Amino acid sequence: MSSIKYTTKKNRIALVDCNSFYVSCERLFNPKIQKKAVVVLSNNDGCVISRSREAKDLGIKMGEPYFKVKELVKKNKVEVYSSNYALYGDISRRVMKVLKTFSPKVEIYSIDEAFIDLSFIDEKGVEDYGREIRSRVLKWTGIPTSVGIASTKTLSKVANHIAKKEKAGVIYLNTNIDERLKKFQIEDVWGVGKQLSKFYHKNNISNAYDLKNVSNTWVKKGTNVLGAKTAMELRGIPCIDLQIDQEKRKNCCVSRSFGRKVKDLNELEESVITHCLNAAEKIRADDQIAKTITVFIRTSPFDKNRRYYSNSKTIDLAIPTSNSIELIKNAVKALTDIYKYGYAYQKAGIILSGLKDANQNDQNLLTPLLENKSKKLMKAIDYTNTKYGRYAISIAQAGLSKGWKMRREHSSKIDTASFDSLPKIVV
């Protein structure tokens, strides 16, 4: 296993994970749903993606299609919310800011969780430190969290999982590790998904302890280097480094399911152009340019009565760019190539890839000339849209009707950037 780098230094890593994050965000601004069963739905009100403890206890599963639990929801008076990512993103930034007061080394792993290096904290004091993290985040942001602490990222994930399950708040996985791992199902291990679970079960590895005790060569042969890293980490040998500095994204995807089926090429075009505008704006905000653009469309994979069609087309851009007009031109070309008449489309999207810093684009003599021409226009559009709201300036092809737009029937309409939605206190 010489190919896997690891250190033998004694680490302490905490994983802080917000409890039912989206639900907790909605609860912040709505005291009435504090003790109630609450769920938050994915885009298009499609699936349940966040559940309060009470909703979990009712048997509502993560990722379950909303229409399948509608009856249950009605019967038990579950509060239902469409997702509000602007709000969750804002609260997330506040939580992360608090976490950074506890350690110089914080990896923001997702919208609702972060790894924190606590190696500098004494072993005896680390559990108390974890409790302090919980209470400060709760006090300063109102968001409840669970904290798992262990010697590797994978083990801190295990500890966090246990903390949530046992409602313990903080778990420091330091003693009786093997006993804990024996009760930890293999499919719950970080990095073990559906396929790997199947493979491990077939080979009589059914819990984390089993995986910890098989040979590295065997794991690597049967899976890949990531599988072997997971096994090593379960042994307490750190193989997955903390990623402190936020690297810029390498791809940028914007896609949506439609609120209703779409057959018409013009409507598909409108949606693709709208996605294109959003993606271009995103990468410009990071000062990036794209090398290629991919357009994809598909019909519903769940509709058994109709033939499934899914296709995508990637275009290499002659000159990498973040220019909306240029990107749209290529997107429309790609869409026309893959569009087939007669299908009821369910989703469309675009992916900008091969992203790099705009100022690195120097291999082409023409580049500065062409880029400058449009840079000012793009800047003006971005500025206006930030100041006066999304879509203040758009382009005509993006359409105005947008009959294909997604459903959002349960929005709380909370906007933390707007005074209108601040809670009112009546005295």
Place this chain on the structure above:
DNA sequence: TCTGGGGTCCTAGGACCC
């Protein structure tokens, strides 16, 4: 009727070169 969206990393295999 109604099933999300946005990422990362790894690997196999093709293209290409000498």
Place this chain on the structure above:
DNA sequence: TCTGGGGTCCTAGGACCC
């Protein structure tokens, strides 16, 4: 009839994550 071998680079697709 007989059609090298080894290296690099790139990409599509798969698996995983939240």
